[in-house]
Amino acid sequence: MSLKMPAPPAPPTSANDADEPPSSGPAKRQPFVLSPDREPVLADILARYPNKMAATIPLLHLCQEQHGWVSNEVVTYVAETLEVPTSHVFGVTTFYSLFFTHPMGVHHVWVCRTLSCALNGADAVLERCRERLGIDVGETTPDGRISLHTAECLASCGSGPMMQIDKSYHENLTLERVDVLLDRLRRGRPLASALGDGPTR
Amino acid sequence: MLKQTKYLTKRYGLDTSWTLETYERTGGYQQARRALSMAPEEIVSEMKAANLRGRGGAGFPMGVKWSFMPPKADRPHYLAINADEGEPGTFKDRTIMENDPHAVVEGCMIGCRAIGANAAYIYVRDELHLSKQRLWGAIRDARAKGYLGEKPFGIDYPVDVFVHSGAGAYICGEETSLLNSLEGRRGEPRLKPPFPAQYGAFGMPTTVNNLESIATAVVVMEMGGDNFSRISDLHEMRDGGSRLFGVSGHVNTPGTWECAVGLTLRELIYDLGGGPKGGDILGIIPGGSSTPILRPHEVVDAPDEGHPLHRWHGASVLDVPLGVDTMRNLGTMLGTCCAIVLSEQACPVLAMHNLMRFYRHESCGQCTPCREGSGWLERILDRIVAGEADIDELDRLHEIASNIMGNTICAFGEGTAMPALGFLRKFRKEFEAFVRTRGQSSTGRLTLETPADDRAA
Numbered sequence: 001m002s003l004k005m006p007a008p009p010a011p012p013t014s015a016n017d018a019d020e021p022p023s024s025g026p027a028k029r030q031p032f033v034l035s036p037d038r039e040p041v042l043a044d045i046l047a048r049y050p051n052k053m054a055a056t057i058p059l060l061h062l063c064q065e066q067h068g069w070v071s072n073e074v075v076t077y078v079a080e081t082l083e084v085p086t087s088h089v090f091g092v093t094t095f096y097s098l099f100f101t102h103p104m105g106v107h108h109v110w111v112c113r114t115l116s117c118a119l120n121g122a123d124a125v126l127e128r129c130r131e132r133l134g135i136d137v138g139e140t141t142p143d144g145r146i147s148l149h150t151a152e153c154l155a156s157c158g159s160g161p162m163m164q165i166d167k168s169y170h171e172n173l174t175l176e177r178v179d180v181l182l183d184r185l186r187r188g189r190p191l192a193s194a195l196g197d198g199p200t201r
Numbered sequence: 202m203l204k205q206t207k208y209l210t211k212r213y214g215l216d217t218s219w220t221l222e223t224y225e226r227t228g229g230y231q232q233a234r235r236a237l238s239m240a241p242e243e244i245v246s247e248m249k250a251a252n253l254r255g256r257g258g259a260g261f262p263m264g265v266k267w268s269f270m271p272p273k274a275d276r277p278h279y280l281a282i283n284a285d286e287g288e289p290g291t292f293k294d295r296t297i298m299e300n301d302p303h304a305v306v307e308g309c310m311i312g313c314r315a316i317g318a319n320a321a322y323i324y325v326r327d328e329l330h331l332s333k334q335r336l337w338g339a340i341r342d343a344r345a346k347g348y349l350g351e352k353p354f355g356i357d358y359p360v361d362v363f364v365h366s367g368a369g370a371y372i373c374g375e376e377t378s379l380l381n382s383l384e385g386r387r388g389e390p391r392l393k394p395p396f397p398a399q400y401g402a403f404g405m406p407t408t409v410n411n412l413e414s415i416a417t418a419v420v421v422m423e424m425g426g427d428n429f430s431r432i433s434d435l436h437e438m439r440d441g442g443s444r445l446f447g448v449s450g451h452v453n454t455p456g457t458w459e460c461a462v463g464l465t466l467r468e469l470i471y472d473l474g475g476g477p478k479g480g481d482i483l484g485i486i487p488g489g490s491s492t493p494i495l496r497p498h499e500v501v502d503a504p505d506e507g508h509p510l511h512r513w514h515g516a517s518v519l520d521v522p523l524g525v526d527t528m529r530n531l532g533t534m535l536g537t538c539c540a541i542v543l544s545e546q547a548c549p550v551l552a553m554h555n556l557m558r559f560y561r562h563e564s565c566g567q568c569t570p571c572r573e574g575s576g577w578l579e580r581i582l583d584r585i586v587a588g589e590a591d592i593d594e595l596d597r598l599h600e601i602a603s604n605i606m607g608n609t610i611c612a613f614g615e616g617t618a619m620p621a622l623g624f625l626r627k628f629r630k631e632f633e634a635f636v637r638t639r640g641q642s643s644t645g646r647l648t649l650e651t652p653a654d655d656r657a658a
Contacts, residue, residue, distance in 0.1 A: 048363045048365075049385075049403075050277070050403050051384075051403065053384060053385040053386075054383065054384050054385040054403070055385060056385030056386075057365075057366065057367070057368050057382065057385055058365070058366060060368070061327070061366060061368065082385075084385075088386075091387055092385065092386065092387055095370065095387040095388060095389075095565075096367070096368030096369050096370050096388070097368070097369035097370065098327055098328075098368045098369035099368055099369075110328075113555075114289045114490075114555065114556075114559050115289050115290065115450070115486075115490060115541055115552060115555050115556055115559075115647075116289065116290050116449040116450050116541055118555050118647045118648075119449075119450045119451055119541070119543065119544075119547060119552075119647050119648060120450075120648065121648050123647075123648070124648075151328070152287075152289075152371065152559050152562055152563060153287055153288070153289040153290075153291075153371075153490075153559070154328050155286040155287070155291060155292045155294075155295050155326070155328075155329065156292055156295075157289070157290050157291065157292045157447070157449035157450075157455070157539065157541070158292050158447060158448075158449045158455035158456050158457065159292075159455070160449065164328060167330040168330070168331075169331070194331050195330060195331055195334060196334065198334045198337060198338050198341075199334065199337055200330040200331075200333045200334045200337070200366075201327075201333060201364075201366045
């Protein structure tokens, strides 16, 4: 499996850092910090539940949206923020298929392949995605932009074959439509979506 | 009998049907306002009279479920709404959340009052971003109007509603697994007892209802329980009202429709679904992939007058009304009421292989028979499909599936084994021929001959 990723972003340098002597050892991984614009969202999430542990899944989603995947640093951050053991957070992360434990592409393409979609040509759609992106399921394009996944039933059985690209469903697919969607995605063009601006979590 | 109705779906197709303005213009929030000043027992008895069978798959009477909650609210109670909608073939709850999210919120308010809860959590699978966005929008607007919060409509009974995202796990549609996931844990099912009504979310008494069920609670309050129940052809069998029916797979016009309970598979497939495409029907999975498959030529065998299906003795299974008890007596289940139709061009071995891969992928891994068994089932089917299996392995599939049944904490085990056994029993000849000829007897595909790129966009 070839999983090529863009180089990690350079660690932020602040005025304090500039005073430190440059270290000669291997680069130390930066602890994860939630971006300031996400702090109010976290406060809102915590207010929904009677205890902090219940915020584990919503907070993991929030962190993954920022970081792209759930690194060990994210796990540590979530555990400390919610005052739960890191083992708990890691256990939750690995249980659910939408949390990634390794770096991923900027965009995610999920092709549903469960029975109703399979009866209507999901295999051909998946094959086309493989061909067009030049990668196999579970891989990311060499430019780090697109990851390809298969999905199990996405509740769109009456409009198969279908795929989910990031947060939007694309239904009643033809192979031509798959080409158009992937092409737009690669070139960074927006895809038609029923999603508005409101929060989804 | 085909009787299309417009109670639950009356706002579908209206311009901006999901907004508070449209909702109120069409009579919205009147029932929550009324319910909050009613005694909880009154609401529960309306719901019992409605004979509303849970729409999530098990078909448990909703009013009875609500009555299990302890009457004295000396500690917090919770309402949890199951919108995990992961059952293959099922795509009905999504339509409610997208088209009429305020009905869900109003249903939650009625439910909260009935069970003595002040908070409802709607557990939506993460992939349904549009549904979650519409629900959050509805909650925000209802809060701003003072319909949710400390004093809804000025009545001293605080209610709030929240959306909780899943993270990609079919098992979280199982009620105790859903509760664990809501609490921020791995979504592994819990042993029962204790039942959620005693020890549910956060250790407190909790009721878990399907999303369609809770939205239907508004209709029940509007019409009155008994009137609602009588819409159904199966009112006498205590299976009341109207509900969403869906069909997908090899039919000309797949979709969901609201009809009175009592619709038959023939009406669903031919009248609503536009008829099968690709020739004759090979089989029908009546209500989500966990329900055992039916073949179109099967007839009801109930000569005994006491048999619940005696009325339909000798009739085709396609002409039996779709109800919780009728389907159970046919040896399958009504499930989520969303059927999958397979054309004779589709290979049953490949269909079973597809579903067993699904169950292996989605087993939570807690119980050995299910974790290992689902993997064995898939691997034997891998061998069969590859033409490497011998005929004894068909019996091994039977044996493994039978050993999963009844030996797991939750119903996922049965959900895997029942469709497996269904395929093996109903298509024994096809399976044997497939193994003997190393796949030569099969059409070798699930799709129709028309390639996908010829379909209308």
